[in-house]
Amino acid sequence: xxxxxxxxxxxxxxxxxxxxxxxxxxxxxxxxxxxxxxxxxxxxxxxxxxxxxxxxxxxxxxxxxxxxxxxxxxxxxxxxxxxxxxxxxxxxxxxxxxxxxxxxxxxxxxxxxxxx
Amino acid sequence: xxxxxxxxxxxxxxxxxxxxxxxxxxxxxxxxxxxxxxxxxxxxxxxxxxxxxxxxxxxxxxxxxxxxxxxxxxxxxxxxxxxxxxxxxxxxxxxxxxxxxxxxxxxxxxxxxxxx
Numbered sequence: 001x002x003x004x005x006x007x008x009x010x011x012x013x014x015x016x017x018x019x020x021x022x023x024x025x026x027x028x029x030x031x032x033x034x035x036x037x038x039x040x041x042x043x044x045x046x047x048x049x050x051x052x053x054x055x056x057x058x059x060x061x062x063x064x065x066x067x068x069x070x071x072x073x074x075x076x077x078x079x080x081x082x083x084x085x086x087x088x089x090x091x092x093x094x095x096x097x098x099x100x101x102x103x104x105x106x107x108x109x110x111x112x113x114x115x116x
Numbered sequence: 117x118x119x120x121x122x123x124x125x126x127x128x129x130x131x132x133x134x135x136x137x138x139x140x141x142x143x144x145x146x147x148x149x150x151x152x153x154x155x156x157x158x159x160x161x162x163x164x165x166x167x168x169x170x171x172x173x174x175x176x177x178x179x180x181x182x183x184x185x186x187x188x189x190x191x192x193x194x195x196x197x198x199x200x201x202x203x204x205x206x207x208x209x210x211x212x213x214x215x216x217x218x219x220x221x222x223x224x225x226x227x228x229x230x231x232x
Binding site for chain 2: 002003004005006007008009010011012013014015019020060061062063064084087088091092094095098099101102103104106107109110113114115
């Protein structure tokens with residue numbers, strides 16, 4: 001019997017721009033954990049340039065930047081989430097978990113139609 | 117002021133296979149409306165082969181096929197959703213709409229952090 005899973009993957013659009021989505025949320029989570037964009041890019045198997053661009057897109061879409069570079073220090077510069085960035089991540093995760101909870105009966109019914 | 121949108125894009129996994137997601141749901145909706153896989157592929161800007169494979173994947177994941185070919189007729193063969201296919205589409209759309217409803221406060225708070 002195979003395991004069934006329902007994965008919520010929200011996209012937040014601001015006009016035509018994707019302000020936030022699963023990839024960007026994962027990147028914020030990783031910056032929060034590692035304090036480094038370089039390390040986060042490696043973890044998520046993307047180039048440093050791509051990770052940088054994702055942060056830039058978010059920073060353009062939100063009133064306040066979600067992440068800022070930190071200069072100096074032993075590690076030679078890192079990146080950290082701002083208060084806005086932490087709040088954005090938290091709200092995104094709340095939207096995901098409330099979505100899975102709300103899927104209740106429909107998801108149970110859908111699972112019954114899947115093969116075991 | 118740019119318009120903000122929250123797009124739910126659920127994925128239903130059966131083991132490692134994606135049984136259903138935004139693209140497959142859109143394809144089911146189009147087959148429902150057009151009665152044709154060829155026409156649906158054109159609408160969704162994908163090759164006939166790709167559309168065919170998406171249907172095959174769904175048919176492998178669900179107990180009953182979601183769509184079946186219809187032979188004969190003036191149009192030279194079409195495709196229609198089965199009862200299971202219509203039900204699967206309906207449940208997926210219910211999951212999406214309940215997710216957006218449930219996002220309530222978190223989504224409102226997140227929007228306040230976006231630029232106007």
